[in-house]
Amino acid sequence: MEWSELKAKAKERFNGACRLCPVCNGVACAGEVPGMGGVGTGMGFRNNVSALADIKLNLRTVHRVNAPIMSTALFGQEMSMPVLAAAVGGTAMNMKCTMSEAEYSAAVITGSVQAGVLGMTGDGPNPEVFQGGLSAIKAEQGKGIAIIKPRESERIVLLANEAAQAGAVAFGIDIDAAALINMTRAGQPVGPKSFIELEYIKRNTQIPFIVKGIMTVDDALACAEAGVDAIVVSNHGGRALDHTPGTAEVLPAIARAVQGRLVVMVDGGVRSGVDVLKMLALGAEFVLVGRPVIAGAVGGGAEGVKMVMDRLAAELRAAMVLTGANDVRSVSSRVIYPPAW
Numbered sequence: 056m057e058w059s060e061l062k063a064k065a066k067e068r069f070n071g072a073c074r075l076c077p078v079c080n081g082v083a084c085a086g087e088v089p090g091m092g093g094v095g096t097g098m099g100f101r102n103n104v105s106a107l108a109d110i111k112l113n114l115r116t117v118h119r120v121n122a123p124i125m126s127t128a129l130f131g132q133e134m135s136m137p138v139l140a141a142a143v144g145g146t147a148m149n150m151k152c153t154m155s156e157a158e159y160s161a162a163v164i165t166g167s168v169q170a171g172v173l174g175m176t177g178d179g180p181n182p183e184v185f186q187g188g189l190s191a192i193k194a195e196q197g198k199g200i201a202i203i204k205p206r207e208s209e210r211i212v213l214l215a216n217e218a219a220q221a222g223a224v225a226f227g228i229d230i231d232a233a234a235l236i237n238m239t240r241a242g243q244p245v246g247p248k249s250f251i252e253l254e255y256i257k258r259n260t261q262i263p264f265i266v267k268g269i270m271t272v273d274d275a276l277a278c279a280e281a282g283v284d285a286i287v288v289s290n291h292g293g294r295a296l297d298h299t300p301g302t303a304e305v306l307p308a309i310a311r312a313v314q315g316r317l318v319v320m321v322d323g324g325v326r327s328g329v330d331v332l333k334m335l336a337l338g339a340e341f342v343l344v345g346r347p348v349i350a351g352a353v354g355g356g357a358e359g360v361k362m363v364m365d366r367l368a369a370e371l372r373a374a375m376v377l378t379g380a381n382d383v384r385s386v387s388s389r390v391i392y393p394p395a396w
């Protein structure tokens with residue numbers, strides 16, 4: 056499939072939900088939640104993109120980095136690069152597309168596996184979202200991560216253990232969905248989690264536990280203390296709380312505080328391999344990509360997701376060569392101009 060075909064198909068299938076803007080920055084779709092935008096004024100989404108755009112890179116070419124090491128491993132799972140497809144749910148509500156939840160998850164999980172990376176699946180009031188995700192993970196021998204809404208802790212444990220049964224590499228909770236009204240309206244309450252609850256979830260589950268939606272050093276430290284295995288520095292793509300800073304702004308301090316105690320991941324506004332390199336240089340070990348993967352899946356199914364991932368890999372490789380970064384596992388802040396931290 057050519058990029059032009061993928062884009063044309065995505066435009067048709069999105070049915071107006073996503074305009075496929077030349078720069079996916081949350082301006083045209085501000086306030087469109089449900090939809091593809093950021094909540095309220097859309098500033099959380101826009102801040103993600105602008106925070107990354109504000110970071111400059113040092114172009115360095117007097118070195119011997121010709122074939123940088125891109126591969127890494129997450130919880131024992133080999134990956135071709137430190138990139139994951141972010142969790143997404145609500146195909147009908149958010150994307151107005153005719154893809155079922157199961158079809159969407161299958162496209163993301165299989166396309167990610169074909170690109171040598173991992174994908175995440177989402178959750179929602181409709182059980183089809185979570186179950187469709189689990190089926191997709193199962194169909195790929197467990198090569199995926201199931202993200203559960205911050206439901207009652209006993210329910211989280213139950214669903215996490217279902218994910219473990221499906222062979223999932225890990226499970227997580229998108230803790231920033233703590234005020235999601237459609238869950239509560241559907242009689243499936245969500246809310247913030249106390250330290251004790253995080254410990255409870257960790258104690259009663261077997262596979263690695265990820266907390267997605269961390270934006271402060273204090274919350275990151277609490278996760279580390281509670282035994283959480285990984286955090287995702289994330290504001291849910293600007294869809295939870297309006298006027299949050301860009302994730303690239305808060306990442307360095309968070310990474311500094313918890314590095315070595317748990318795995319640090321990040322998402323928000325990542326649109327290219329250059330953005331991936333910036334996040335690695337700011338302290339992330341893994342980078343999640345949301346909306347570009349959605350466009351790939353809607354436009355081209357698994358093949359479309361693989362195309363998005365392959366493009367990110369090619370861009371990341373070029374960016375590493377041009378900054379002299381030899382290994383994705385040890386990208387130095389020296390690639391940033393001026394050094395950020």
Ligand SMILES: Cc1cc2nc3c(=O)[nH]c(=O)nc-3n(C[C@H](O)[C@H](O)[C@H](O)COP(=O)(O)O)c2cc1C
Nearest residue numbers: 141142143144149177178229291292323324345346
């Ligand atoms: C339409 C849509 C649905 C989403 N659904 C979920 C979800 O079910 N669970 C979750 O953890 N995150 C969800 N997210 C957030 C993404 O996982 C991710 O944090 C965000 O999209 C990253 O920002 P980016 O799109 O700018 O890359 C959703 C995002 C979008 C745009």
